Amino acid sequence: DSEDKDVIAVELLIDVQESMGMNVCNTVAENTSVYISEIIGSGKIGLRIASNLCTERMASAFFKIPLSNLSWKETSGKEVAQGIINAYEFAFHDKYRASTHNKGIMNGIDAVALALGQDWRAIESSAHTYAAINGDYKPLTHYKIVKSKNGEEFLLGKIELPIACATKGGALNSNSSYGVAHMIAGNPNGRKLAGMLACVGLAQNFAAIRALSIEGIQKGHMNLHAKNIAISAGVPTDLISEAVEYMKEKGNYDVITAQEFLTTIQDISPLQNEIFMHHSYNWMLSHVILLNKFEPIPGLINVNRSKHISLRYKLRLITILIGHIVSTIHSKHEGEGIDQIIATCRGEAIVYEVSKNTVEIHNFLIEIIATFNQTINSYVKNRYLKEMMIKEIIDTMEGLNEAEKFKKGHRQLTQADFPVYMEFRRKRLSVSQVLLIDLLCANEDFISKEFIDKTRYLGALIELKTVAVRDTHKYGLQENFGHNCYEEWCRIENIKDINKNEHKLDFLNYVEGLFEEKLISYQKIVGSNDIINKQNVEMYLKIVHEYYADSVKPN
Known part of the structure; x- marks a missing residue:
């Protein structure tokens, strides 16, 4: 309440099944507002709209890796685990680091969400809001070392965040490639799909902070940068890795060098054209x-x-x-x-x-x-x-x-x-x-x-x-x-x-x-x-x- 008015917020919890649910929730909110107003007895109806913060649709994932299996790039498993925990604790205590930490998680989640026809902006909004749900912005992942009953040490990593996923309705019917993507994913239901996104976010974060804590992030970013250049230069997907290696050898990461690579390889398009002739990717699809x-x-x-x-x-x-x-x-x-x-x-x-x-x-x-x-x-x-x-x-x-x-x-x-x-x-x-x-x-x-x-x-x-x-x-x-x-x-x-x-x-x-x-x-x-x-x-x-x-x- 404020000095001049009292406000009542009514929350409606709706099981939207396999849909993303925003349209359903908005429709229910609009159509029940009259009855809610009658129950209250006075006052003006305000906003009637769904929230993207879907805390009733939580998704989680975790892993446990023996420290004996965690060694990487001549660094012991114990050191790798401690480096990851240090990076996590930095994000936990510093909101500037937490922002980039969580952005990396969403790099993975957003990519899969896009491929599967999900509303990635809604997922982003919900995740970042949840990261600050207790007042301070915190990392969405957590890491610690745990011991088994026999004394073996493990790195435990876990993630929990609200994710609204859909396998029916919305944009899924507008593009046939979404159907193929869902088939490749095993045709999961909405709950399982949310769990898959959580797994990807955790894996993405684990890989990123492991690289950051052991070898520094710049080397990894340069590889990604080179891949993006190769793609923009028109290098075929199956030759991207070779193009990256070519640019490394030349010491130049630019489109001209990537195009030079294309001139050094045999053009395979005549065979492709001969095989597919009148047909296209959509025919195979x-x-x-x-x-x-x-x-x-x-x-x-x-x-x-x-x-x-x-x-x-x-x-x-x-x-x-x-x-x-x-x-x-x-x-x-x-x-x-x-x-x-x-x-x-x-x-x-x-x-x-x-x-x-x-x-x-x-x-x-x-x-x-x-x-x-x-x-x-x-x-x-x-x-x-x-x-x-x-x-x-x-x-x-x-x-x-x-x-x-x-x-x-x-x-x-x-x-x-x-x-x-x-x-x-x-x-x-x-x-x-x-x-x-x-x-x-x-x-x-x-x-x-x-x-x-x-x-x-x-x-x-x-x-x-x-x-x-x-x-x-x-x-x-x-x-x-x-x-x-x-x-x-x-x-x-x-x-x-x-x-x-x-x-x-x-x-x-x-x-x-x-x-x-x-x-x-x-x-x-x-x-x-x-x-x-x-x-x-x-x-x-x-x-x-x-x-x-x-x-x-x-x-």
């Missing part, structure tokens, strides 16, 4: 988004969607890229060398050559396949799963290769051969491989050979119907480059006006017949229909129909 909407198959137990998430993401990308490169070699180089690569992957010892124009993309495909094999050999424990993932890569290349041979007339495509052709064409979308990759989110020790086989057969059925939906939708659109099974079907059926929906429905119903035959065949092979059934196929196909929103469905 759209495929990743589609495949990542697929849930692990029903019946898979002990599922942890965040397990091996980076590995699964990497393997999906490589799978997409291999298929696309095979298609590119067919469209640009008449499929030169593909038969030989497939034979080599099957273990055949052959010697062959490709023309000069094909060498670069051919070698790139071999390297990508080798990367896939090396990755699963390093990380996949289940031997049969590993074998089937490698087989799927070979089957994908063979399917695309043989389908192109039909299209180009190297193999005659007739009505009788069309089911065989569709078996090859379905590998255009590697659903079986994606489902196999998603088995890695469970405990591999409990995944049987029979379950892996069922997964592959289910994927084959989804591929058959998916490629039919995809090609029917794509025909006639500007992005319909190259091969299309609907177009091939119309050609052998002698259908002229193929843009009519009635013909598209006829084709999809024809594929439905092929699907029914394959469904019965696969169920007989595995001896059950618990996984290989129409319901499971339709569950995945619904995602495909939503993705190709303008596609038509069979009767």
